[in-house]
Amino acid sequence: MKRTFADLHLHANLKKPEDARRLIAKAAKLGYGLIAVPTPPETGRDEVARLKEVCGEVGVDFVSRLDLRPRSQGELLRLLRKYRRRFELVCVVCESKEIARQAAKDRRVDLLSFPSLDWRKRFFDCAEAELASSGLAGLEIDVRLVLVLEGRARVRLLSSLQREVEVAREFHVPIVLSSGVVELMLLRMPREVAALAGLFGLGETEAVDAVSRVPAALVQRNRLKLRSGFVAPGIHVVREGDDC
Template identity: 55%
Template sequence: MDLAPRTSKELLRKLRRLRRKFEVVAVVCDSKSVARQAAKDRRVDLLSFPPRKAHNRFFDRAEAELASNALSCLEIDMAPVLYLKEFPRIRLLSNLRTETAIAKKFNVPIVISSGATNEHLMRNGHDYAALATLFEISISTGLRSLSEIPGSIVERNRKKLCSKYVAPGIQVIKEGEDCPDK
């Protein structure tokens, strides 16, 4: 589920309503307040920053520290790397280099997604991993960012969506008649 809230209050309201219905929740961070709230909320899996607003990319050291503590990941859509031309592409690559360096420093996992809106923007995983080297991500890390990391997010959240899940570290083992009363 991709959420694009305008305010942090709207984000909290949507998370309360939708988190238990979807395996993966991504937040498009169009403002600094939304980015900060999303980074510190454990219900958010992916932080996504729109490529069209290079000056409005809010993934900085403070954001990375919050995301690291909340187990959120930085999502990088590869489609803009393919369709942007000239200076906008150069600016995007520069921003992505900076953001990936910050994410690595604070151990924030990076998820690479296609971001494709049509079949012409689709590529295979190795192509995306090769493109990720443009912003200082190795091929092996790029491949992990395409498969292992998203897979671990889905696995972790499926456990949370299970009816036996109560809270982090707590789940129902037995219930009903075979449980002794005290």
């Protein structure tokens, strides 16, 4: 079966629809079949519908995604309660250890992101991975920084990523590779993203899966959950009414 490549973190600028359209069209041209664009929670339904339409025009599947940057555990829980069912994908940007731990153990969180360049503020360690593996969260790695950084900063980032990949592998935490790009010129083909992942220790098959099977499975699982008849994993309402 042919792989569907996914980029779950395409930073299309929603305020500039033409730029967003160009970015999505280019992603489609480069071979992506599944795209997630982070939208702020207050985004109108018509705006999301427009994005979906653009994706439909170029033949890619659109996934609605919410990026949460909470400042406390309480805020994270409140935001998850409020928005989880409105988005197909929820990513938590972990800027403190407290948030990272809460996000890892919460089964409503799909992706954990650690954007900091400072290794002390990247909280994906063994404890975090253990929590994430018992929850459902995966580790998202954006390759954008690998492209834009140079010299010592890139070396430091790569060594942090190598450690995180090793930890994720040990605790069976799924790894998702995304672009995280805003700029057209930084968008790369899925196999190129997979090749770049070799720099932080992902094997060839593992890396290709991280841009195809892993994100696709994550989206499929969530779509099933968001269906009206969903009861629990493996159980869904087939029919209801008096004649059942």
